[in-house]
Amino acid sequence: MSVFIRPDTKDGVYSYDFRIRGRRFSGSTGRTTKREAKQVEAAAKEAALALIVSEASLSGPDMTVEAALARYWQEVGTHHVNADNTLRAMEWLQNHFGATTMLHSIGTSEVAVMVAKRRGEYVPSQRKPGKKYKTAEIRRRVSPATVNRTATQPLREVLLRAAKVWKVRAQEIDWGQHLLDESQERVREATPDEEDAIMQQVERGYDVALEFAFQTGCRRAEIIALVWTQVDFFNRQFTVIGKGNKARTIPMTESTFKMLWAEQGHHPEKVFTYVAKRAVKMKDGRLLCRGKRYPLTLAGFKSGSRRAIERSGVKNFRPHDARHTAATRVLRKSNLRVVQSLLGHADVKTTTKYAHAMVDDVRNALEAATTTKTTTASAPTAVNSLKR
Incomplete structure (x- = not known):
């Protein structure tokens, strides 16, 4: 239907009424001449079509x-x-x-x-419910x-x-x-003595996985997920799946090779396992038998590492710091690009938090290069300068 004057109108104003893609659009043109009313109708049709196209591009099926x-x-x-x-x-x-x-x-x-x-x-x-603790929880x-x-x-x-x-x-x-600003991650490196103290307190099963973290810098989740199909003894390398489901291949040192070789035969799929100390029914319904080996879980590995750290007496150290320790040690023998590849960082800027190791090495080198004569000689005083 083209423009028309409604029967009940007395002012002679034309109206329009049309359909586009099944939708009806109607209204007053505000014009009293048919020619001007058709111009308004044409503009209304263009606007209606643009609205339908816009809604179609933005709409879609709803989902809860x-x-x-x-x-x-x-x-x-x-x-x-x-x-x-x-x-x-x-x-x-x-x-x-x-x-x-x-x-x-x-x-x-x-x-x-x-x-x-x-x-x-x-x-x-x-803290465990019902257990009494000496200090109040913060x-x-x-x-x-x-x-x-x-x-x-x-x-x-x-x-x-x-x-x-x-x-x-x-x-x-x-x-x-909406993303909040995050504080710079602190880097805590374990000394050789601290590492030894922690490893002496780790329960059997968790000890191999934690030592693997100290040697390779792999994340806990990467260690738990490692399967035998990702271990290549012939080429002395293994592959882990990191953040973003990205794979990276890490060469084995002689120590890492021996460590993984000794773990063979414990489980057909998973590399790292532990021996159940008692029979227990898990939350998922599985029944663990005492003395049998089972794959490590992320929660178990985390709690086992924390208990070892607490018993060792090492302060201000977290399980994740084993990764920081490996990265810092590798950096001292190489450069940031090598550490970036080892840790699987997409951007080398993420790796720069380990640059403190390079600064410390430069400082130590400068200290070593400073002669005894230079350090012990007294600087000229203002009085001595005036006498000259």
């Missing part, structure tokens, strides 16, 4: 938070090296937003609220890095995948406004 997180877990998260952490992040996001919340309703404001809630939470207590809030890795970044990955891969409706968000 629960469905999106479940699909992301199946397609991506379950294949992460640290899949347990990914699953916990998915569960936290679902609890926060609600399972039935529509994904397209999450915008900048909702993300800001999520970040505020997560950074206000406390680090889970490591609770601390989660760090900015934890907020980024357990909430903001996982949500970002889900929303981006929903929009770009699944073609599901999702809002565009400037994630740079």
Whole structure:
């Protein structure tokens, strides 16, 4: 239908009424001449068509938070090296937003609220319920890095995948406004004596894995996930799967070769195992038999390393510092590019935190080069200068 004057109108103003792709558009042209009314109608049709095209590019099937997180877990998260952490992040996001919340309703404001809630939470207590402790527990809030890795970044990955891969409706968000600034990671190197003290306190099974971390600088998750198909004794090298599911190959030293060779036959798939000290039923329903070997778990490796550090008396040292120790020692014998390759850093800027080792070496070299005569000779005083 072209422009027309409605029967009930008395001012002679033309109206329009048309359909585009099944949608109806109608209204007043505000004009009393048919020629001008048709011009207004043509402009209205162009605007309507542009609106439909725009909505089509932005729209798509709707999806709930629960469905999106479940699909992301199946397609991506379950294949992460640290899949347990990914699953916990998915569960936290679902609890926060609600399972039935529509994904397209999450915008900048909702993300800001999520970040505020997560950074206000406390680090889970490591103390056992019912056990009495001599000192009161000091609770601390989660760090900015934890907020980024357990909430903001996982949500970002889900929303981006929903929009770009699944073609599901999702809002565009400037994630740079929500990622928190992280403090520079501290680098703690163990002295040879400290390493020996820690290794003397490690339980059997965990000792090989921890020594492997000191020698290679591999992350705990990389060590736990190492399987025999990734170990190449013929070429004396092994391959680990690091962050971002990226593989890197590391050559074996003679010590590492002997260490891995001795672990053969303990398990058909996993490299690092432990012997169960007692029969116990696990949370996943598995029954462990005393005296049998089982693959190390990330939680077990972490707690076993922490207990060894506590018993050793070494202060201000974390299990992750075994990686820092290996990197610092390698840097003293090579350069930042070598350490970057060893640790699997995508950007050498990440590796520069180990540059302190080079600075210390330069200082020690300068001290060694300084002669006794130079250090003991007294500098000329102002009085002596005046006498001259």
